[in-house]
Amino acid sequence: MREIIDLSDKTITIDRNEFLKVKGSIDTNVYYVESGSLRVFVLDNYEEQTIRFGYKENLIASLDSFLTGQPSDLFIQAIKKTVIKVITKPQIDHFLKTETNRVLWTKILENLVIQQMEREIDILTNSPKERYQRVLKRSPQLFQEIPNKYIANYLRMSAETLSRLKKS
Template sequence: MNPMSHFIKRINKENLWDKTLELERNDFLKTRGISDTNIYLVIHGSLRIFVIDKNEEHTIRFGYKDNLIAALDSFLNEQPSDLYIQALKKTKVKVINKAKFKSFMTSSPENQDIWMSILENLVLQQMERERDILTSSPVERYNRVLKRSPQLFQEIPNKHIASYLRMTPETLSRIKKS
């Protein structure tokens, strides 16, 4: 079992979720300038995490069924963040606050090890993504994401995938056709 699934099962077993939220398409879970120290489990639907720079949106991550998502910078430093989290379709999430999460995470060495494994994997994914954006062609970026996350192409609209891959929607469309 992968560490994320195992961790979620442990949280579910302890019944630690504070509440459940339902979001309509395009609703915001978090907006810029707000501190958000919650972690969310996506029950169904999909979300994107993005920033706006000079009126241009840059998608950083996606979350869909069985993913944990957070405004990680705000979660870690408890400061307002420039990140937005937006539902891309009708979405349901469970919420756990930081205090309860930290208490659970530190309640056993196994929980700490699993969480550390999840964070290490997240850092490695982010490093791979940065390297891809800096050094890979659009076709290479597309192929790598298709191999790593084929579900993404079923869950997420092409314009947001293109933003994530740092290409225009037209370039993504051409690559998909070839």
């Protein structure tokens, strides 16, 4: 992944609660989180539904917009002050001119697909306890980086339920 990160020639800082991307915009960049944390969410009947997080050493993107060049329904917002490296689509396209780099990029995309499939299973798992345990096992660092209210939203449960599960 270092090869992808090294493509970046631009670092930006976004403040807590600031948006990196809003619904309806096109964003063909990939971002590497150097510090801080972000959340990706959609609005469903004016209710925010968190679908992904990005924190230190994660790649994050509005993948639908990146791949299609079309506007996305996703919002990306800083949870706390966040420093990110920006990698543009033209930089990635140039990088993909060699077979070795295409194989690396394919592995990164495959990993993102697997993460998304795990996320879908989490959502479809009925028991809040099972959802919590799955995410804790898969991403223990999440619980150090992200405030409980966002994790609870991600897990489709109340903050109180999450708090009870963490204590048990």
